[in-house]
Amino acid sequence: MRAKRQSGFSLVEMVVSVAIFVLLSASIYGIIVSILKGITALREKVAISVLANEYIEIARNLPYSKVGTLSGNPHGNLPDLPNAVSVNLNGKDYNVYYVVNFVDDPADGTIIGGNDLSPNDYKQIKFYVKNILTGITSHFLTTIAPNGLEGLGSGGALFVKVFDAVGQPVSNATIHIVNTNLVPDIDLTRMSGIDGNWVEVGLPEDANNYHIVVSKSGYSSDQTYQPTAQNPNPIKPDSTVLNGQITQISFAIDFLSDLVIRTLDGSCGPIPGINLALRGSNLIGIPDVLKFDNNYISTDEGEIILNNIEWDNYIPMLNEPDYMIYGSSPVQQISILPNTNQIFTLTLGPKTANSLLVIVKDAANGNSIEGASVELQKISPPESTFKITGGSVLSQDDWTGGAGQAIFVDSTKYFDDDGHIDGDVIPSGLRLSDSGGNYYSDGVLTSSTFDTGTDQTVYTTLSWQPTSQDPETNVKFQVATNNDNENWNYIGPDGTGGSYFTTPGATIYSGNNNNRYVRYKIFLSTANPATTPVITSVGINYVSGCFSPGQAFFPGLTAGEDYNVVVSLDGYQTETVSGIVIGGYNLLNVSLAK
Numbered sequence: 390m391r392a393k394r395q396s397g398f399s400l401v402e403m404v405v406s407v408a409i410f411v412l413l414s415a416s417i418y419g420i421i422v423s424i425l426k427g428i429t430a431l432r433e434k435v436a437i438s439v440l441a442n443e444y445i446e447i448a449r450n451l452p453y454s455k456v457g458t459l460s461g462n463p464h465g466n467l468p469d470l471p472n473a474v475s476v477n478l479n480g481k482d483y484n485v486y487y488v489v490n491f492v493d494d495p496a497d498g499t500i501i502g503g504n505d506l507s508p509n510d511y512k513q514i515k516f517y518v519k520n521i522l523t524g525i526t527s528h529f530l531t532t533i534a535p536n537g538l539e540g541l542g543s544g545g546a547l548f549v550k551v552f553d554a555v556g557q558p559v560s561n562a563t564i565h566i567v568n569t570n571l572v573p574d575i576d577l578t579r580m581s582g583i584d585g586n587w588v589e590v591g592l593p594e595d596a597n598n599y600h601i602v603v604s605k606s607g608y609s610s611d612q613t614y615q616p617t618a619q620n621p622n623p624i625k626p627d628s629t630v631l632n633g634q635i636t637q638i639s640f641a642i643d644f645l646s647d648l649v650i651r652t653l654d655g656s657c658g659p660i661p662g663i664n665l666a667l668r669g670s671n672l673i674g675i676p677d678v679l680k681f682d683n684n685y686i687s688t689d690e691g692e693i694i695l696n697n698i699e700w701d702n703y704i705p706m707l708n709e710p711d712y713m714i715y716g717s718s719p720v721q722q723i724s725i726l727p728n729t730n731q732i733f734t735l736t737l738g739p740k741t742a743n744s745l746l747v748i749v750k751d752a753a754n755g756n757s758i759e760g761a762s763v764e765l766q767k768i769s770p771p772e773s774t775f776k777i778t779g780g781s782v783l784s785q786d787d788w789t790g791g792a793g794q795a796i797f798v799d800s801t802k803y804f805d806d807d808g809h810i811d812g813d814v815i816p817s818g819l820r821l822s823d824s825g826g827n828y829y830s831d832g833v834l835t836s837s838t839f840d841t842g843t844d845q846t847v848y849t850t851l852s853w854q855p856t857s858q859d860p861e862t863n864v865k866f867q868v869a870t871n872n873d874n875e876n877w878n879y880i881g882p883d884g885t886g887g888s889y890f891t892t893p894g895a896t897i898y899s900g901n902n903n904n905r906y907v908r909y910k911i912f913l914s915t916a917n918p919a920t921t922p923v924i925t926s927v928g929i930n931y932v933s934g935c936f937s938p939g940q941a942f943f944p945g946l947t948a949g950e951d952y953n954v955v956v957s958l959d960g961y962q963t964e965t966v967s968g969i970v971i972g973g974y975n976l977l978n979v980s981l982a983k
Contacts, residue, residue, distance in 0.1 A: 448467060490577075600615065707737070809821060864891070865891055889912065
């Protein structure tokens with residue numbers, strides 16, 4: 390009897406079928422989810438539009454004199470951000486609020502231009518809807534004009550200017566204007582324009598009560614100050630507004646920086662628990678009210694880490710009974726530029742009643758000088774002590790030897806240039822080459838490799854002379870370091886290839902540290918073919934180990950005795966300072982001329 394054949398699926402066919410089904414199901418599910426998300430988003434847009442139409446219509450139906458916010462300028466009955474209204478629509482919670490400000494239309498002149506004493510031409514209304522769950526904010530804009538030609542005939546204006554450390558305008562800075570002396574209070578939040586300015590017109594007259602704070606994410610802040618017991622005479626007091634007049638006030642903000650202060654002993658070991666006062670130089674009050682004046686304690690690693698501090702010149706002051714400062718790197722003052730990371734090293738030692746710290750610098754360029762002999766002569770009884778200044782500077786002030794030198798051996802040569810820079814001109818210095826009666830518009834030169842001798846190197850500052858140039862010319866630098874003397878990545882002060890050193894004495898990016906070899910690249914340019922920038926010297930300051938650049942310290946001296954200091958170095962004129970009377974901790978700056 391013939392057996393019947395039965396048809397069916399093999400195991401492989403079943404697995405393939407299930408996989409295809411899963412893939413199709415997942416695709417269909419994704420499409421459905423996408424459609425549902427689109428429908429949800431569309432429904433929310435419709436809901437927000439309904440809210441906007443409703444609330445903008447409320448504003449339009451108000452008497453013109455009442456169109457304003459509860460704590461704003463102009464004042465009115467509409468809720469603002471501090472007084473936002475909660476609304477539930479379609480099961481979702483929203484905050485709604487308004488921002489209203491006067492507009493000084495240039496069609497009839499402006500108060501800034503001095504030809505419009507009634508600048509309150511009409512009002513601009515911004516309506517905001519914020520989804521409390523998602524944080525997404527939508528806004529709508531409209532204007533409302535008065536029946537007459539002008540809004541209000543009184544009021545003054547605040548003209549706020551915001552710029553950075555080099556005087557360039559800062560856009561999109563938050564300008565917070567508060568006056569709690571008026572009834573009702575004024576509480577305004579505005580944004581600076583692309584020119585760094587904001588003009589607030591129609592403010593009620595009031596003397597020294599408009600408190601202004603300017604800030605921006607990632608930037609320092611600046612503000613006005615109300616007199617207090619701690620600051621009775623602020624340099625920038627709260628502003629005054631007078632009817633028909635403009636009060637102009639400027640604020641300087643820029644990118645924040647990071648600073649690490651290391652407290653080390655003479656063997657480069659960390660000293661924990663050091664009490665250090667750090668003071669800036671920016672004053673907020675007369676005579677000596679500082680904006681930055683704080684105390685810190687070093688960690689177990691001998692570090693004080695300061696994140697997000699503003700650009701300034703900071704001076705460390707030791708509050709310790711058993712230690713004193715034997716040296717520092719960079720020298721004494723910490724100059725912080727915007728958007729930089731810097732390491733400052735304090736070398737500490739046992740405290741003595743009387744001491745002398747000698748700092749030796751090049752008279753021409755201000756660079757610290759390493760290897761100078763410092764002789765301290767005691768007059769009676771005769772006694773001499775010799776020390777050598779620590780720290781290092783790699784410098785070049787002669788390029789007459791031309792290009793082609795990879796390693797810095799001949800101090801008159803460099804590695805390469807683009808043919809547009811001339812270093813063989815009297816008087817000596819770098820400048821753009823003459824191209825038939827006119828200077829080239831730009832040129833680039835790369836130095837030879839400087840060898841610091843160790844990868845335990847901290848690069849501190851880059852300096853050059855002269856420090857100022859013709860305004861139609863420009864000088865820029867970049868620095869590259871490595872340990873193989875082959876791969877050169879030139880960067881600026883923020884650690885990227887798109888930034889440049891444009892200010893002498895700028896801090897070198899900390900990412901260059903712990904590298905043995907270093908080169909600099911100089912970029913010269915001019916907007917006037919009859920003029921060229923000129924560079925006469927370049928210096929790279931660095932510290933190997935925990936040396937203090939250009940410094941020699943003498944502890945354990947005798948108070949009241951007269952001392953002489955003699956500083957000498959080959960290639961420099963010897964400098965003698967006589968009749969130094971020692972008392973406590975003494976500091977002596979000596980400049981050597983070549």
